[in-house]
Amino acid sequence: MISTVVLATGLALILIGLWGMLTHRNILRIIISFSLIGTGTHIVIVAIGYVANGTAPIIDRALSVADAPSRAVDPIPSALVVTAIVIGLAVTAVMLAYAIRLYDSKKTLSIDAFTESKW
Amino acid sequence: MVSNVFHPLNIFIVGLGGAFLIPLIYRFGRSWLPGVFVLALAAMTLISGVSLWRLAQGGMPIDILTGGAHPPYAIDLRMDLPEAIFAFSINLVALLGAGAFVRGTYGAMLLCLLLVMGVQGMVMTRDLFNLFVFLEIVSVATYGLLSLQDTSAALSAAFKYLMATVLASTFFLIGTVLLYATTGILNIDDLIVARATISGPIGFAALMFLLACLLLELKPFPANGWGLDVYETARSDVAALIAGGVSAGVFFALVKLLPLFDDQLELIAALSAVTFLFSNLIGLQQTKAQRLLGYSSIGQMGLMTLAVCLLQKLQAESSVLYLVIAGHWGPAIFMALWSAGVGVADNFLRPFLTAQRAEVSTLAVFVGAIGGASAFGILGLVIGPVVVGFTAALIQFANETLSRRRHVAPAGRP
Numbered sequence: 001m002i003s004t005v006v007l008a009t010g011l012a013l014i015l016i017g018l019w020g021m022l023t024h025r026n027i028l029r030i031i032i033s034f035s036l037i038g039t040g041t042h043i044v045i046v047a048i049g050y051v052a053n054g055t056a057p058i059i060d061r062a063l064s065v066a067d068a069p070s071r072a073v074d075p076i077p078s079a080l081v082v083t084a085i086v087i088g089l090a091v092t093a094v095m096l097a098y099a100i101r102l103y104d105s106k107k108t109l110s111i112d113a114f115t116e117s118k119w
Numbered sequence: 120m121v122s123n124v125f126h127p128l129n130i131f132i133v134g135l136g137g138a139f140l141i142p143l144i145y146r147f148g149r150s151w152l153p154g155v156f157v158l159a160l161a162a163m164t165l166i167s168g169v170s171l172w173r174l175a176q177g178g179m180p181i182d183i184l185t186g187g188a189h190p191p192y193a194i195d196l197r198m199d200l201p202e203a204i205f206a207f208s209i210n211l212v213a214l215l216g217a218g219a220f221v222r223g224t225y226g227a228m229l230l231c232l233l234l235v236m237g238v239q240g241m242v243m244t245r246d247l248f249n250l251f252v253f254l255e256i257v258s259v260a261t262y263g264l265l266s267l268q269d270t271s272a273a274l275s276a277a278f279k280y281l282m283a284t285v286l287a288s289t290f291f292l293i294g295t296v297l298l299y300a301t302t303g304i305l306n307i308d309d310l311i312v313a314r315a316t317i318s319g320p321i322g323f324a325a326l327m328f329l330l331a332c333l334l335l336e337l338k339p340f341p342a343n344g345w346g347l348d349v350y351e352t353a354r355s356d357v358a359a360l361i362a363g364g365v366s367a368g369v370f371f372a373l374v375k376l377l378p379l380f381d382d383q384l385e386l387i388a389a390l391s392a393v394t395f396l397f398s399n400l401i402g403l404q405q406t407k408a409q410r411l412l413g414y415s416s417i418g419q420m421g422l423m424t425l426a427v428c429l430l431q432k433l434q435a436e437s438s439v440l441y442l443v444i445a446g447h448w449g450p451a452i453f454m455a456l457w458s459a460g461v462g463v464a465d466n467f468l469r470p471f472l473t474a475q476r477a478e479v480s481t482l483a484v485f486v487g488a489i490g491g492a493s494a495f496g497i498l499g500l501v502i503g504p505v506v507v508g509f510t511a512a513l514i515q516f517a518n519e520t521l522s523r524r525r526h527v528a529p530a531g532r533p
Contacts, residue, residue, distance in 0.1 A: 048300045087255045105271040114275035
């Protein structure tokens with residue numbers, strides 16, 4: 001149940017981000033939309049690995065080897081999402097750096113001002 | 120694990136280590152900088168060259184297994200013959216183009232090293248998520264390199280490129296995760312074996328997301344304006360590195376994943392054929408040398424993708440290997456020429472091309488299509504117009520050069 005709600009939230013965030021990216025003309029808003037898509041994707045990844053009433057995948061007294069497949073949360077999506085978050089941070093930083101330099105060149109953040117290339 | 124200095128894993132050690140050392144050397148001994156950069160590229164070329172030589176002599180493929188475990192517990196990086204050929208040619212081309220980068224800032228050298236290493240990661244990895252990580256390393260390095268040119272046109276082209284590729288990477292990530300949700304596998308070889316279990320709406324969506332990313336990265340017609348603008352406005356050496364290096368990595372990723380897309384081969388082939396045809400035709404209309412070369416590069420990727428799909432369809436795996444070998448040299452030579460010949464292109468080719476637009480009439484294209492179709496069959500529909508187009512352009516060019524009137528009167532049609 002929790003997993004479904006989380007999954008739906010993630011997918012909704014991806015769609016909101018996609019919509020925002022396609023409709024907004026302000027570079028900062030586009031970057032925020034990208035972040036929303038990224039966050040949505042991360043939530044989807046976490047939701048995929050979630051096991052209802054599960055526990056951390058650490059085998060000790062609380063979790064025996066026999067119980068692990070049914071009770072432990074899948075650790076791989078968690079590992080993937082950490083990597084994806086780091087990459088997302090780097091890409092967002094680069095995008096913001098571009099936003100600053102684009103603003104410096106035209107003194108505006110509207111992509112309509114950048115007419116050299118066809119959008 | 121690293122049995123000797125020529126182990127393929129050392130490519131990553133040299134690439135990452137070199138990129139880490141470059142800022143330090145910049146602070147403490149600036150004059151050593153070009154030397155270290157070229158040395159790192161030369162070392163990567165040597166390592167991949169030795170691997171290639173060993174594999175060509177019939178050596179066993181080298182598997183690098185992280186942590187000494189086997190998939191699914193480890194990430195598998197493989198150096199087989201196709202990988203070695205790709206890695207070696209990418210390194211060699213980067214080494215040949217190093218001259219363009221040593222004149223730049225230390226950041227350019229650092230990013231160039233990261234990019235070359237990342238492309239080899241894309242080529243060697245057999246893990247889907249690891250492929251995503253290397254794709255992102257390459258992308259971030261590309262974004263950095265693109266920002267070296269700070270005209271407004273170059274920046275907005277780079278931002279557009281950034282948006283398109285970030286969207287493509289997001290698709291790749293979603294596709295990877297959905298595939299994992301369906302099969303519980305991330306290893307590419309195991310996924311190909313378990314191809315039949317990738318079914319249902321989620322499995323189909325996963326494959327579509329992966330395919331969308333790879334095709335978008337190969338800049339299909341007509342959704343390739345973002346790529347062309349970058350090719351046109353970026354520094355020539357950077358544009359060459361994207362056309363020769365990044366495209367090669369993405370192409371190899373597509374070849375690697377192609378067995379997963381057996382049901383979509385016709386679709387990919389059709390898209391590639393359209394890309395090849397229109398990129399070449401529109402390329403003829405260009406007045407800027409770099410944009411023309413961009414069209415040419417995109418057209419060639421289309422041709423190679425078309426060929427690789429048709430060969431896969433015919434189950435001719437050995438020919439796929441041949442194409443990988445033969446096809447890769449196109450962008451490689453192109454990049455070497457582009458890198459070495461930046462001055463030539465700008466000073467020699469551009470005045471020629473701007474002096475006369477190579478205008479080809481629709482009639483010529485039509486005649487070309489009919490003639491091509493009768494000579495080569497269906498494939499002639501693609502070959503004919505391109506041959507006729509280029510021939511017409513050559514005739515027009517020769518005509519006007521011989522009559523020596525091009526500087527006096529506006530160019531007329533032949």
